Amino acid sequence: MASLLIAIVTLLAIIAIGGLLAMEIRYRRLPGNDLELTSGQWDLALTQPNHYLLVGQMEFRNRTRGFEIMVPEVEAQVQLLSEASLDKIELNTRIIPIHPDAPARADNYWFAYIVKRKPTQIKVSIEIQGENLEPLQSAWVQIHYITYGPDGRIPKTRHVIIPLQYPDPQTPTTPRKTPESEVYPIRTHLLTHLDDPVEIVKRYVLPHAQPGDAITIGETPLALIQGRFRHPSDIQPGWVAKRVCQFFLPTSSLATACGMQSLVDIVGPARVLFAFIVGAVAKVLGQPGMFYQLAGEQARLIDDVTGTLPPYDQFIVFGPENSQQVVERIQQETGLGAAIVDVNDLKAVKILAKTSDLSTHFLEQALRSNPAGNADERTPLVLIRPLSPSDRC
Numbered sequence: 001m002a003s004l005l006i007a008i009v010t011l012l013a014i015i016a017i018g019g020l021l022a023m024e025i026r027y028r029r030l031p032g033n034d035l036e037l038t039s040g041q042w043d044l045a046l047t048q049p050n051h052y053l054l055v056g057q058m059e060f061r062n063r064t065r066g067f068e069i070m071v072p073e074v075e076a077q078v079q080l081l082s083e084a085s086l087d088k089i090e091l092n093t094r095i096i097p098i099h100p101d102a103p104a105r106a107d108n109y110w111f112a113y114i115v116k117r118k119p120t121q122i123k124v125s126i127e128i129q130g131e132n133l134e135p136l137q138s139a140w141v142q143i144h145y146i147t148y149g150p151d152g153r154i155p156k157t158r159h160v161i162i163p164l165q166y167p168d169p170q171t172p173t174t175p176r177k178t179p180e181s182e183v184y185p186i187r188t189h190l191l192t193h194l195d196d197p198v199e200i201v202k203r204y205v206l207p208h209a210q211p212g213d214a215i216t217i218g219e220t221p222l223a224l225i226q227g228r229f230r231h232p233s234d235i236q237p238g239w240v241a242k243r244v245c246q247f248f249l250p251t252s253s254l255a256t257a258c259g260m261q262s263l264v265d266i267v268g269p270a271r272v273l274f275a276f277i278v279g280a281v282a283k284v285l286g287q288p289g290m291f292y293q294l295a296g297e298q299a300r301l302i303d304d305v306t307g308t309l310p311p312y313d314q315f316i317v318f319g320p321e322n323s324q325q326v327v328e329r330i331q332q333e334t335g336l337g338a339a340i341v342d343v344n345d346l347k348a349v350k351i352l353a354k355t356s357d358l359s360t361h362f363l364e365q366a367l368r369s370n371p372a373g374n375a376d377e378r379t380p381l382v383l384i385r386p387l388s389p390s391d392r393c
Helices: 002-028 197-204 219-225 239-247 257-267 269-284 290-295 323-334 360-367
Strands: 035-037 041-048 051-062 069-082 090-098 113-115 120-129 136-149 152-163 181-186 214-218 337-343 349-354 381-386
Touching (some): 035 136, 051 136, 239 257, 257 269, 269 290, 360 381
Parallel strands (some): 214 337
Antiparallel strands (some): 041 051, 051 120, 181 381, 337 349
16 A cells, blocks of 8 residues: 555656756756866975975866857965964965967966867966975865856856875874774875875875785765865755755755755756655655665765865765776776775765675674774775685675
8 A cells, every 4th residue: 555655646746846847957958158177187396395386287168069158257266274374374376378379468467268169278376385384284276267158257166175295105004903804094195186096095005905905995085086076156056955955854965955956966856856755755654765765876975065074074075986997996906805985983884886805794894983084084095904814705
């Protein structure tokens, strides 16, 4: 009887939400000012005790078919994160256009530029000076730019996080004992889009690894490497997100309009509303959790603001992509068994992907105490050493 009732409600829900979503979907399909500024390639070109020079090259790409998009304004804002005061630190930032058909002005004035089918580039130069720059951890670079086109005059921002502090990979780490393994949290620099998960493992894990060891990577650090995060200011909550979010517990990452809109942008408003209606009925009938099953894996993996370490605590972070391919590539290039995991302080361990030589029980037993932590430990990698070869299978 319960299954029949759910089926009836599902059919009615499909009919009802069609009209409610039609106008919103139509609006979101309009061209808009779809001008993308890439995260770019960055290099710490100068590293002296009292003088850093950070240089990035980024690209504007016009993805609005049939329209030209103008860029009348571009400016940079930099927030430094440090283990000490920034009172005696000085910043000097410049944005230099590298257009294919127009040279930069000598006075550093940004002249309005039309981005047509071919992309154009900018060079961002950030000079940092002070008595002692060693405590600096990272730079949060915000490139604010105006797009001018078919959707009007729209401000946009590209956020880029750049690490400035790198721990010594050779530094020994103290293991934690479990019944079947020794567990080593591995400290790294702040992971960003400039990193590659395999290279991170090679740099920080291989100096400590032995044959038979396994490595785990947190799902959030991997998502950050993949650039899967958005600032709430870049998200426009729609009708569905504003209403559905109100029915979630305050501790849920889907309890805010921007958090829920992030899920809507991934799976679509129709699927979210369908999952919510059917999930609500199923919960009343004693079958909780149906919403997450119907809305897809990202519904469980999205972390809202405050969900991770600074400066990513200002962003909404999605779950990673292609997790299985990542662990298989790690094993192929390093010889270590690997897994992508989601672990919290409530002793919940979720395995998103793992190589075939690792058992779920072995990983859960090793990670149940959450050795990587959920604060600012900066230990996104965990090296697991089985006490006997048979323990990991």
